Amino acid sequence: MSEQDPRPAAAPAAAAPRHAPMQRQHYPQPLLPMNMRNWTMVWYRNFMVWKKLAIPSMIGNLADPMIYLFGLGLGLGLLVGQVNGVPYIAFLAAGTTASSVMMSASFESMYSAFSRMHVQRTWEAIMHAPLTLGDVVLGEIMWAASKAVLSGLAIMLVAGALGYARLPGALLALPVIVLAGIAFASLAMIVTALAPSYDFFMFYQTLVMTPMLLLSGVFFPLEQLPAGAQAATQVLPLAHAVALIRPIMLGRPIDNLALHLIVLGAYAAVALVVALMLLRRRLLR
């Protein structure tokens, strides 16, 4: 195309040793939450958006667990009668409280966070301000946990008002619900970090959440399972959440309190770190 028009060879700065052996230097990139204030701004952003549609959003979040609670609790309760010495619906109310925490936290951490990360580029905008990826991820997880607490609390209060849980004693389960919310939000954030599109979340729902829902003692006592299966359910975080929330709501002593708390805490901590590492690879490479 061109005649006397050679592309210039190297830059004027070619004097510098351009192909000097390029050793990879180490550049510490700020990744962790900067302080205890930054992440609250991300939480606050989500809260301000949620506030606009709070009522429909709450109805949407609560419809599903309430249908399980009353549909199964009343319908199946007629056949089942008493479980572990309480009416089936009271047994189920405690399980549904725990499972709604898992559902709320997971869905917020997957679909909603993915929208903000990938579709709307909201995270990108936030990271143009002086926030780190750690601030954003912690803010999102705490927000998802907050929504989970709201659902768990709502079911607990409905159950309490109908006499299926002991109030105000059941409120002692709140710290457990917060911890479980953080654990499930962090686990789902790992899925979000790996998701190419919304379709990907279906795998987690069908392969992880649904089996966990059925095998964690939400709908029936785990003692019904064969011994080997019972032992296997002990890896499921929901089983530990149920094991803590149910006795508190029914006003009974808790077995292995420390063990359950440690398992939930470990899930929360490890999943948060793994999610952060995967998100760094995805967003900051």
Add this chain to the structure above:
Amino acid sequence: MADIAPVAHLTLVPALTAILELRNVSKQYGETVVVDDLSLSVQRGQCFGLLGPNGAGKTTTLRLLLGLTTPASGTLTLCGEPIPERAPQARMRVGVVPQFDNLDPDFTVVENLRIFGRYFGLERAEIERRVPALLEFARLESRAGAQVRDLSGGMRRRLTVARALINDPDLLVMDEPTTGLDPQARHLIWERLKSLLASGKTILLTTHFMEEAERLCNYLCVIDSGRKIAEGKPHELIDSQIGCDVVEVYGDNLDPLRGELHPLATRTEMSGETLFCYVKEPAPLLAALHGRTGVRYLHRPANLEDVFLKLTGREMRD
């Protein structure tokens, strides 16, 4: 459009100090070198244009300097802070206008400004104090309560610029600020950016619009394949790279004509249906063209587009 003089803002520039410095920065993804031993420095008060074809490494360079990715080698300093180690602290003093719109679609115009102020840790009262001036700057006073999705492309871009100013930054980093805008919207953005430069802000922008670079920038750096291939003030680049007038000849079957005109020009070049003749003394060549049928021609001074195309070639990029 041929006789636009490069804009000179230099009278406004105080003592020259670097607000941004890249030294021998490289970045690679796998085997692909995206930024290759790049060194540049942006002085306070400058409007620095980073030019290059698509895929030249402009956006990666911006991500590097904001600490959003780590280099393989080299050193970066932004607002006196080492990058990426203290990138969040540096970003306190920087405003960013990204190439792809990332306004918050869940918020109105004014809420977008407010929430961004919160990200910078500004107090509510301070944010409320700054917002009216920013709405006025963006010419969006009457749209404060509008949903972002209802704004036109030009309004959205103006809002993005206003949002980037919420922290009263020293440096504004803009990735292709007018790509995708119609000419009216583009002119309004240029006018707003000039007012920022006049008020002493520093701007680093990437663009592949040479008209934008000529109008706004007082220093340019051309990169291609991640490497710096030229830099300087716009008129210096034109003088050093082209240094003469250009006669563009349009028509069919220009090859024979090219042979005829070649001795009269310093250099000739074909691109599609156009023959470019670079001439120090245009008179003989114009005389040779005068009165010919089947060709049209245009005589003009050299401009940045000539420089850009000379440096990066006329082949299509993608």
